[in-house]
Amino acid sequence: MAQPEPKTKSERIARVLEAEIRSGFLHDGAALSSETALVARFAVSRATVRKGLGVLAAKGLIRTKVGIGSFVTYGGAVIDNGPGWSLALSEGETRMGVRILSITRQPMDLDAPQVAAAEVLAVDRLRFRENTGRALTLERSRVPWREDFAALLRTGLEQGSLSRELELRGLSPASGEEWANVLPALSVADAALMGRSAGEPMLRLRRLTRTASGRVVEYVESLLDPELFGLHMEF
Template identity: 30%
Template sequence: MPLSRDNASPLQQQIAELLRQEINAGAYEPSGKLPSEAALGARFAVSRVTVRLALARLAAAGVLERKQGKGTYAAGKQVRHGLDQLRSFHESLLAQGLHAEMRLLSSALVALPQAMGELAGAAQGQCLLLERLHLVDGEPIALGRNYLPPALAAMAPARIARQPAYAMLAELTGLRVARADLAIKVGLAEPDVARALGVQQGSALLLMERSSYFADGRCCDCSVFYIRPERYAFVLHPTFAADSRPA
């Protein structure tokens, strides 16, 4: 709907109302991120000051959330990680139609942490530790640390950077991950994690600990994901079995 220069309503009010209607219609799903001020200014043929006033009006009404250096989002929109299906972290983002990417921060052979038990192919107690940053619309959303069989270190760095852990395991072994045990906790951002995610040290984070297994019972992946909670939610849709009744 075009703006009316003859309308008694100020342009910023007209823009705010149009954006409100689009948000309510789900135009900015699934992430809820709106275009930049420059893009909105070009769309409506107005100055960035006018756009900024329109966005401020919606933010004051609780319709939008504006994050310095991150962008503008429809309030309350979260990335939703379904627990009903077994997917790698990156694949769960792609499955929602999000503009998701991974950035490899480090890759090294390290001693397998004793608390993680046994890992398939971890000769002499060594494993491959991958530290990768997960982003949605260019914004850091999680830092993942994957402890994987050391044979994966022979893969090309470009493939390690871009491929989800489960895809790499399938390529290496010809086997698919059959099950995973997940634990979801709350933790605080340590300095290195805080820097990577762009949050303050000590900020509350979601921690997802994951152990993945082949069908023969061998553990093939031990991972920890440090997740910004304000835009991330874990969801599960349980149903009662046909012969069961609620307690």
């Protein structure tokens, strides 16, 4: 049965965007255009655009969180970036697996802003979808070295979680910074680790967290599949 014609401008906007979502033109995880862009596209007021988006939200086709700043979308779901996207995703509905590639004590090897540590605990991980085994991200975590990390080199991480190990040692993030950019080409080495083609573009996130006293907790560089993840900013 054909749907009734939309009666209002907001319903028309919702109808058009819903068709784009269901057709795959707006794929899973894609961020919608900004309100400003939608106002210009449909030649309506901002209030009308918001009503249209509200219709989509009510149908569960989009999710909007006002005032949270940057976040990562995956599979159409909004992930709270406060604790870090990977932790939030692992605690959500998506079945994620993690494979630890290496845990070492070594000199700092990443260009990490504001991290002056000569030696770090270095943890490299792959996260993948459990149902397909497809690698979603490659993460490199660097934590200023402490002697009580030595046991981790022998025993590994409890349940594969570095965040849990840091919390057990009183290292809880209270603030931080995050940078995002597109990495034009995946290196041959990283492509081999992720089972991808060298030269593929990737989304790169860099995240630095600190304790309440300003001490560096962790620096992480993550490479993410740009077809599945996207950044969105509300202001």
